[in-house]
Amino acid sequence: MDSLFHVVEAQQFNRELLTEIFAVTKEMEEVVSVYGSSILNRRIMATLFYEPSTRTRLSFESAMIRLGGSVVTTESAREFSSAAKGETLEDTIRIVEGYADVIVLRHYEGGSARLAAEVASVPVLNAGDGPGQHPTQALLDVYTIQKEIGRLDGISVAMVGDLANGRTVRSLAYLLTRYKDVKLYFVAPELVRMKADIKEYLSRNGVYFEEQEDLIEVVRQVDVVYQTRIQRERFGDRTKDYEAARGRYIVDTKVMEALSENARVMHPLPRVDEIDPAVDTDPRAAYFRQAHNGLYIRMALLKMVLAA
Numbered sequence: 451m452d453s454l455f456h457v458v459e460a461q462q463f464n465r466e467l468l469t470e471i472f473a474v475t476k477e478m479e480e481v482v483s484v485y486g487s488s489i490l491n492r493r494i495m496a497t498l499f500y501e502p503s504t505r506t507r508l509s510f511e512s513a514m515i516r517l518g519g520s521v522v523t524t525e526s527a528r529e530f531s532s533a534a535k536g537e538t539l540e541d542t543i544r545i546v547e548g549y550a551d552v553i554v555l556r557h558y559e560g561g562s563a564r565l566a567a568e569v570a571s572v573p574v575l576n577a578g579d580g581p582g583q584h585p586t587q588a589l590l591d592v593y594t595i596q597k598e599i600g601r602l603d604g605i606s607v608a609m610v611g612d613l614a615n616g617r618t619v620r621s622l623a624y625l626l627t628r629y630k631d632v633k634l635y636f637v638a639p640e641l642v643r644m645k646a647d648i649k650e651y652l653s654r655n656g657v658y659f660e661e662q663e664d665l666i667e668v669v670r671q672v673d674v675v676y677q678t679r680i681q682r683e684r685f686g687d688r689t690k691d692y693e694a695a696r697g698r699y700i701v702d703t704k705v706m707e708a709l710s711e712n713a714r715v716m717h718p719l720p721r722v723d724e725i726d727p728a729v730d731t732d733p734r735a736a737y738f739r740q741a742h743n744g745l746y747i748r749m750a751l752l753k754m755v756l757a758a
């Protein structure tokens with residue numbers, strides 16, 4: 451098994467390590483079914499969140515508790531930690547590592563997780579760094595695709611919505627380069643198209659991609675529709691730009707009629723209006739199952755960085 455310490459970015463995972471993580475994740479599903487484990491007894495996880503979160507923070511905290519560990523946490527750390535007094539992230543990490551065996555960090559600036567990992571002596575797990583990356587989300591996304599579709603080689607994925615600011619789609623694109631014959635279709639309003647760095651990375655790694663405008667046409671060709679929210683918080687005071695981008699691509703019953711019976715709709719959540727609630731009862735709507743897989747993935751990562 452490849453060693454695992456910090457989880458900073460999706461590019462750090464090769465195919466062999468992904469296979470190992472997913473095998474441990476499957477084990478964690480069994481652990482949950484038998485009411486948990488004591489493998490991380492007396493271990494402490496600090497969740498340090500400078501941006502709002504529901505799924506990521508609670509799933510990490512639930513993961514630690516289900517493995518027998520304990521949690522110390524600060525929510526809204528941007529306002530309610532020493533950051534409000536001007537303390538640097540590096541100094542905060544140096545302090546918090548004295549209180550915990552692992553730090554889960556969400557921050558509003560891209561690159562913050564790497565900065566934290568450079569000064570930390572305990573594992574740092576990136577829970578989202580601004581518009582940069584969200585590697586644990588990408589891991590649960592790939593795990594979900596494997597469970598729902600049954601394969602990872604040869605899949606076709608439509609990434610829809612805010613591709614410029616979406617750290618989840620960026621991280622997922624990186625991870626999908628580890629598999630063979632993958633095809634990616636980018637469907638986004640012009641203001642929030644996928645950035646050049648991801649497209650260049652895909653080209654260097656021989657991954658087919660194309661940008662499209664017709665969502666209905668694209669969904670007929672894919673195994674997965676990965677829908678994302680137009681992120682109001684990334685637009686600042688550019689209200690007109692936000693309003694121009696939102697509502698352009700919505701997964702509704704018309705889209706579902708064009709989608710293959712074996713395909714799936716995924717979403718990192720939260721959603722606003724980009725998936726019609728009428729779609730929720732369709733068995734191809736995988737986004738709530740996807741969110742639940744986050745618990746198992748994060749249990750696996752905690753086990754691998756703390757109990758190996």
